[in-house]
Amino acid sequence: MALDSSGNQSEQQQPQASSGNGDVGLKLRRIPNEEHEPDNYEDLQLDFSPVLFSSLERYLPDQILNSSRIDKARFMRDLLSRYSPDTDRIRIQRHREYRQKILSSYQRLHGEIYSLDPSSFFVPSFLGAVRQKSEESLRSIMVPSSPGIFTFEMFNPRFCEMLLAEVEHMERWVYDSRSTIMRPNTMNKFGVVLDDFGFEAMLQKMVDDFISPIAQVLFPEVCGASLDSHHGFIVEYGKDRDVDLGFHVDDSEVTLNVCLGKQFSGGELYFRGVRCDKHVNSESSEKEVYDYPHVPGHAILHRGRHRHGARATTSGHRVNLILWCRSSTFREMKNYQRDFSSWCGECKFDKQGRQQASVKATKEILERRAAEKALVELASRSSADKT
Ligand SMILES: O=C(O)CCC(=O)C(=O)O
Ligand SMILES: [Fe+2]
Known part of the structure; x- marks a missing residue:
């Protein structure tokens, strides 16, 4: 079943909670709705993997989540298309055709x-x-x-x-x-x-x-x-x-x-x-x-x-x-991290090295301060002895 650019389908449509251009301003949820059981999109001809649609569904705003499967598919397809460069889209389209060819024979x-x-x-x-x-x-x-x-x-x-x-x-x-x-x-x-x-x-x-x-x-x-x-x-x-x-x-x-x-x-x-x-x-x-x-x-x-x-x-x-x-x-x-010491053996090793160097440097500073303090005390004691 193909989903054309206007979203028209041969599948029977349920009443629409929200549709057409009205959807454009809607934002995805930050936290997925884990209780929601997503629809299956395997039978639709989409530009992206049907599994991606099922996963994305849990992030849909309530207005879309309660609408028909076709409306949800159209909303998600438009959203994904906005973020997907043309080259990606062509590659995905070719791969879908390749799979279709295998599946049909x-x-x-x-x-x-x-x-x-x-x-x-x-x-x-x-x-x-x-x-x-x-x-x-x-x-x-x-x-x-x-x-x-x-x-x-x-x-x-x-x-x-x-x-x-x-x-x-x-x-x-x-x-x-x-x-x-x-x-x-x-x-x-x-x-x-x-x-x-x-x-x-x-x-x-x-x-x-x-x-x-x-x-x-x-x-x-x-x-x-x-x-x-x-x-x-x-x-x-x-x-x-x-x-x-x-x-x-x-x-x-x-x-x-x-x-x-x-x-x-x-x-x-x-x-x-x-x-x-x-x-x-x-x-x-x-x-x-x-x-x-x-x-x-x-x-x-x-x-x-x-x-x-x-x-x-x-x-x-x-x-x-x-x-x-x-x-x-x-x-x-x-993309926003530089330190992978929670799982990279070498980052962990580097971090331990930096921590050891920092502990050593702090220890040296404290030892130097203690020595200076002792010297000052010694000097003040010896000058007190003289007087
Ligand atoms: O041959 C194997 O068992 C390992 C295969 C593997 O590491 C891979 O395909 O990424
Ligand atoms: Fe491997």
Whole structure:
């Protein structure tokens, strides 16, 4: 369903609370209305991601929030267009057409995995821990690893099998239809972007209902509670696939990486500390060195800025689901900050150095003052002795 510039739709319209030019002066709320359940915009042809519309909906002023879905979509589209440069708009439009082309011709193998079904996707320990919503319950399923890195069992073997089969089915479709698809990022020659194949809404729900509540507890300093978008993809290693992955940071605040299988050796992740943009190439300390061997069904959760790479998969076939989870709030806040010592190892080290230097300088001043005072007292005592 397309939304034309006048907002006319074939969908039946409800009475309008506010419409047309009258909306222009209305401002978004500063604090989202968390109780409001946003509409779904998947079926509308919009210039921006439907997920963005659902997220933005909670910030709408009451006058718009109570109006029809179409009016809300029109209001948000106009607002976003005002802030989006033309080049962005063209890029978004092309990407939407690209996705539309895939969706209109790709036949799903397991349609049931395109909607989140927690009890069939997740193991009971993971489901129970997130549902209890306490820090204690979340920490109880985490395997001790290294500071800022959390590992836990997450996917049921049956779900792993179905997703693996779906990925194989996608690759076969790409080959048979001679389609050219966009690979997950510049580092991978293989793998698929799940969001382009219709998984975007399911994966964002996984982020909203499961990853954000965990990140809120484990990564509050990068706005873990407000992960409002993601890039969800599959990486594949082994014979006739990628071999390894170079040292890098992810374009995410928090990354979830789950191994789906199959059988393989090698492919360990290696970590070397969290860094901000300025310190991304700095040395790492011994304490920051950590290696993680993948286990099918198990997840590893880390900050996107935690420097890492993947060693060569030396035999077999390794397939992982990666979710780069992003927070627009964190990205906006970052523009106004210089000190990232709450999460960057090097900023923290610099800050400690500055604090130690300042303590040392203060101590020296106090010692000098005490010595001067003692000298004055000595001098006054000796002159009193003489008289
Ligand atoms: O191969 C892996 O498990 C890691 C992949 C990764 O770090 C990435 O795609 O950003
Ligand atoms: Fe990565």
